[in-house]
Amino acid sequence: MVLEKVVEILRNYKDEQDLEVTMASTFEELELDSLDTVELVMEIEEAFDTSIEMDGELQTIGDVVTLIEKAIA
Amino acid sequence: MSFAIIGTGSALPKTIQTNEDLAQFLDTSHDWIVSRTGIEARHICVAESILDIALEASVNALENAQIKPAELDLIICPTLGGDTVTPSLACLIQEQLGATCPSFDLNAACSGFVYGLDVADAYFARNNDMKILVIAVDAMSKLVDWQDRATAVLFGDGAGAAVLGSGNSLKxxxxxxxxxxxxxxxxxxxxxxxxxxxxxxxxxxxxxxxxxxxxxxxxxxxxxxxxxxxxxxxxxxxxxxxxxxxxxxxxxxxxxxxxxxxxxxxxxxxxxxxxxxxxxxxxxxxxxxxxxxxxxxxxxxxxxxxxxxxxxxxxxxxx
Missing domain, CATH: 3.40.47.10 (Thiolase/Chalcone synthase)
Structure with missing residues (x-):
């Protein structure tokens, strides 16, 4: 459920509704730089009404999904 | 009572560097900088000292306020630092203006101007009949690493000033x-x-x-x-x-x-x-x-x- 929402936010952010995204997709593959990543993470945090640490370990969509799942558990 | 802004002034160094200029010596481009920052150009102190632009902004603000330097009761200079560690930039501005009031620098980085207004507000609470110059100036071109494309492109140099007098503008x-x-x-x-x-x-x-x-x-x-x-x-x-x-x-x-x-x-x-x-x-x-x-x-x-x-x-x- 978290992944589905994250993918929806990501597709809206990039304005590409048929963007292929999996847990293993990296920000680099998705052509998201550090500024894009922080904007995206903030949108995801707002959608789930929570906050996560961004300490440079975030590489993949799966990393974000895991942290969100922990935060809202 | 708080204060009113009775005059403003500003100054920018004459040398302008566009994104294309930076791309000559940094691995960057105009489109990359604009899409991530909105910045197209910045002014850089080359011929001017930090004091020069601070003084120009201060003089402009005093003229706009129609007051003389001798009428100032206080000079607050929000800055990361002037041309010297000491004297403070505020004291050198005071000297060049020909003012005689207490003068000091205030370091709150990019929040400095608002910090300066807050300090000024406290002085007005003590004595409402004052004239205070808040002159904010920074020359970030002297403080960033011009080999670091991630930060160097973001900054520029400039000075902005406000003269505060009796009034009730600050809500x-x-x-x-x-x-x-x-x-x-x-x-x-x-x-x-x-x-x-x-x-x-x-x-x-x-x-x-x-x-x-x-x-x-x-x-x-x-x-x-x-x-x-x-x-x-x-x-x-x-x-x-x-x-x-x-x-x-x-x-x-x-x-x-x-x-x-x-x-x-x-x-x-x-x-x-x-x-x-x-x-x-x-x-x-x-x-x-x-x-x-x-x-x-x-x-x-x-x-x-x-x-x-x-x-x-x-x-x-x-x-």
């Missing part, structure tokens, strides 16, 4: 500080004591965690604006203009979206000057004052954030 003001060296710091140059020569020191240039600063900045604009308008007894929609610290267009867009405010409420000048640190807000204030954009009753919010980490916000009703 609310608030400051915050949360000590944090990791997000943004500029180390001192290493001294030459023999016992410290073997120690490794970081280069004395700006270090910044961009994503962390971005998150801090967007959150600061949102929470500071919400609380300062509440303290002023008005709503966000009552504001005519919001002058944010001009750091990065994407930060301002991020905050506007979260506050559900139209972008045209925010005055944006980041494109031509980059981030001029403490000077960014008074530079905009002076431009709008001189173009007679402000009328009696115009409600303006200033919102700043910067190294420290510091933030400051206020609501001013123009008179």
């Amino acid at each position: 609310a003001i608030q400051l915050t500080a949360v000590g944090n060296q990791h997000a943004l710091s500029i180390p001192w140059p290493k001294g030459n004591h023999p016992l410290t020569q073997n120690q490794s020191n970081p280069a004395p240039y700006l270090l910044m965690d961009g994503p962390e600063v971005y998150r801090f900045a967007v959150a600061a604009i949102c929470s500071d604006l919400r609380s300062v308008v509440k303290a002023a007894g008005i709503e966000l929609s009552d504001l005519d203009y919001i002058i944010p610290h001009q750091a990065n267009l994407r930060i301002i867009e991020g905050a506007a979206k979260r506050l559900k405010l139209p972008m045209d409420k925010f005055v944006l000048r980041v494109n031509g000057c980059g981030n001029t640190s403490a000077a960014s807000i008074p530079l905009v204030l002076d431009e709008l004052n001189r173009s007679k954009t402000f009328k009696p009753g115009t409600r303006i919010a200033l919102t700043a954030f910067g190294g420290g980490l510091t933030t400051g916000a206020c609501v001013i009703e123009w008179t």
Whole structure:
């Protein structure tokens, strides 16, 4: 459920509704730089009404999904 | 009673460097810089000292206020530092103006101008019959690493000043500080004591965690604006203009979206000057004052954030 929402936010952010995204997709593959990543993470945090640490370990969509799942558990 | 802004002034160094100019010696491009920051060009102190631009802005502000330097009761200079560690820049401005009042620098990084207004407000609480010059100036070109494309492209040099006199323009003001060296710091140059020569020191240039600063900045604009308008007894929609610290267009867009405010409420000048640190807000204030954009009753919010980490916000009703 978290992944589905994250993918929806990501597709809206990039304005590409048929963007292929999996847990293993990296920000680099998705052509998201550090500024894009922080904007995206903030949108995801707002959608789930929570906050996560961004300490440079975030590489993949799966990393974000895991942290969100922990935060809202 | 608080104070009224009775005059403004500003100054920019003559040398302009466009993004194309930077791309000559940095691995970057105009399109990359504009899409991530909104910045197209910045002014750099080459022929001018920091004192030169501070003095020009101060003289402009005093002329605009129609007062003489001898009438000043206090000079506050928000800055990361002038041409010398001591004397303070404020004292050198005082000397060059021919003023005789107490003068000091104030370091709150990019929040410096709002910090300066808050200190001035306290002086007005003690004695309402004063004239105070707040002259904010920074030359970030001397503090960033020109081999670091991630930070060098963001900054520029400038000075902005306001002369404050008796009045009731300041409706609310608030400051915050949360000590944090990791997000943004500029180390001192290493001294030459023999016992410290073997120690490794970081280069004395700006270090910044961009994503962390971005998150801090967007959150600061949102929470500071919400609380300062509440303290002023008005709503966000009552504001005519919001002058944010001009750091990065994407930060301002991020905050506007979260506050559900139209972008045209925010005055944006980041494109031509980059981030001029403490000077960014008074530079905009002076431009709008001189173009007679402000009328009696115009409600303006200033919102700043910067190294420290510091933030400051206020609501001013123009008179």
